Structure formats: C-alpha cells, structure tokens
Amino acid sequence: MEKVKNEAVIVIKDLVKAFGEKVILDGFNMTVEKGSNVVILGKSGSGKSVLIKCIIGLLQPDSGSIHVFNGNVPEMNEDELDEARSKIGFLFQSNALYDSMTIRENLEFPLLRHWVDIEKEEVDRLVSEALENVDLLHTLDMMPSELSGGMLKRVALARTMILRPEVILYDEPTTGLDPVTSREIEDLILKLQKKNHTSSIIISHDMNCVKNTADLVVLLLEGKCYTEGTYEELEQSADQNIKQFFE
Numbered sequence: 001m002e003k004v005k006n007e008a009v010i011v012i013k014d015l016v017k018a019f020g021e022k023v024i025l026d027g028f029n030m031t032v033e034k035g036s037n038v039v040i041l042g043k044s045g046s047g048k049s050v051l052i053k054c055i056i057g058l059l060q061p062d063s064g065s066i067h068v069f070n071g072n073v074p075e076m077n078e079d080e081l082d083e084a085r086s087k088i089g090f091l092f093q094s095n096a097l098y099d100s101m102t103i104r105e106n107l108e109f110p111l112l113r114h115w116v117d118i119e120k121e122e123v124d125r126l127v128s129e130a131l132e133n134v135d136l137l138h139t140l141d142m143m144p145s146e147l148s149g150g151m152l153k154r155v156a157l158a159r160t161m162i163l164r165p166e167v168i169l170y171d172e173p174t175t176g177l178d179p180v181t182s183r184e185i186e187d188l189i190l191k192l193q194k195k196n197h198t199s200s201i202i203i204s205h206d207m208n209c210v211k212n213t214a215d216l217v218v219l220l221l222e223g224k225c226y227t228e229g230t231y232e233e234l235e236q237s238a239d240q241n242i243k244q245f246f247e
C-alpha cells in the first residue's frame with residue numbers, strides 16, 4: 001500500500017552548491033512533511049551544514065530550489081527571508097546562549113527582538129512557560145555558567161521554541177552529552193514537537209538519537225540524497241555505504 005503523504009513544509013529540488021571546483025551539493029532532493037522529523041545522516045564534511053545554511057538563506061546555492069512555507073528561499077529578498085526565519089527555529093550545537101545574561105534574559109532576547117510591541121507581562125508569561133516546558137523554571141535567575149551541559153541544552157531548546165517556530169533545525173542536539181542526558185533531550189524534542197506540531201530537520205551522527213527521533217532518515221552522500229527510509233529500513237540494508245553508519 002502506498003504511504004499517504006502529508007502536507008510538505010520544506011521541498012528541496014536539485015540543489016547544487018560548489019565552492020570553486022569543489023562541488024558540495026550535487027543535485028540534492030529532500031521533502032519534509034508537516035509534523036515529521038527528518039534526520040540527515042552524512043559523514044563529516046559531506047555538506048550537512050552547507051545544506052542547513054542554504055535552507056535558512058545564509059548561503060546562496062548555485063542552482064535548484066528550496067521551498068519553505070511556499071516561498072523559494074534563494075529568490076527571497078531580505079524582508080521575506082526575515083519572515084521565513086522567524087518561523088524557523090535553530091538549535092545550535094554550541095547552544096549559543098549569552099554567558100553574561102541570566103537565563104531569563106537569554107529567553108527574553110528573541111521575544112524582544114522579533115515581537116517589538118510585546119507587553120512585559122506577556123514576556124514574563126512566555127519565558128516562564130518555555131522554562132516550565134523543559135522543567136527548568138527554577139533556573140530563571142541563574143547564569144549559564146551555573147548549569148550543566150544537559151540543562152544548557154534544555155534552556156537552548158526552550159529559547160528555540162519560544163517564538164513558536166513551525167520548523168526546527170537541530171544541529172547535533174546530543175553531541176557531547178552522556179547517554180542518559182541525550183535520551184532526556186531526545187524525549188524533550190519529541191514531547192515539544194507533539195505539543196507544538198512542529199516539523200524538524202535533525203543533523204546527527206549519534207545513532208541512538210537517529211533511532212529515537214527519526215521518522216525519516218536521509219543519507220547525504222557525494223552531494224546527493226543517496227537513499228532515504230526509516231531507521232529500521234536503513235539498518236537492514238546490505239549496501240556498504242549505508243551499513244557503515246550502523247556498525
């Protein structure tokens with residue numbers, strides 16, 4: 001039976017990006033359906049970050065299209081890009097929290113930047129709600145240096161979610177965390193996704209994270225989508241290019 005397709009939120013077609021002679025993306029195709037988690041698997045240097053930068057308009061591809069919310073990112077002007085980016089959350093590998101600001105100030109920052117007319121009470125309410133979602137309300141007035149790596153990742157996740165993005169891009173969300181904390185972050189990603197009906201692209205080398213979070217795994221190899229399928233489908237493959245990630 002053919003799988004019923006949900007609405008697509010990101011459709012990438014024939015994407016090409018080279019730096020000089022070096023072709024990084026070479027006709028890459030991918031579709032992210034609404035409410036799904038797509039994991040991009042690829043070796044170091046395969047172009048995962050380049051792809052993410054093209055999706056958020058930080059890099060201009062040489063050709064191809066990236067349709068996000070019905071607009072084609074490479075053709076968007078600055079205002080359209082700003083609008084699209086406000087609907088796309090990004091969880092950086094480094095968390096990108098400001099060390100000199102309290103947790104409260106870190107969470108207020110995107111609200112005050114994007115929603116300039118927002119009332120103080122609404123800011124307080126949204127900050128508290130975002131921290132409650134990750135069980136860290138008690139850290140409101142702490143500094144980032146007082147928190148563990150797992151707690152910082154949860155704060156970063158709360159900050160990413162605070163603008164209610166429709167799509168979230170996760171860059172190696174569990175790298176550097178122990179297995180128990182990694183599992184907590186994966187569960188949190190799934191919980192918040194369900195609650196807010198978001199769609200995600202996750203870059204990860206951590207096969208436990210891939211297994212626990214992916215609805216679809218896309219294997220990026222030599223600039224192309226080499227194959228895509230569920231974790232279980234790829235795990236059973238006899239193809240050496242696929243098997244190497246599961247060994």
Ligand SMILES: Nc1ncnc2c1ncn2[C@@H]1O[C@H](COP(=O)(O)OP(=O)(O)OP(=O)(O)O)[C@@H](O)[C@H]1O
Nearest residue numbers: 019020022024042043044045046047048049050051
């Ligand atoms: N601005 C740039 N100018 C020139 N080359 C670049 C630029 N950005 C990326 N590259 C090259 O593109 C290739 C892919 O890099 P990218 O960072 O996307 O890999 P990656 O798959 O994210 O790797 P990792 O898993 O190690 O983070 C690398 O060879 C890198 O040197």
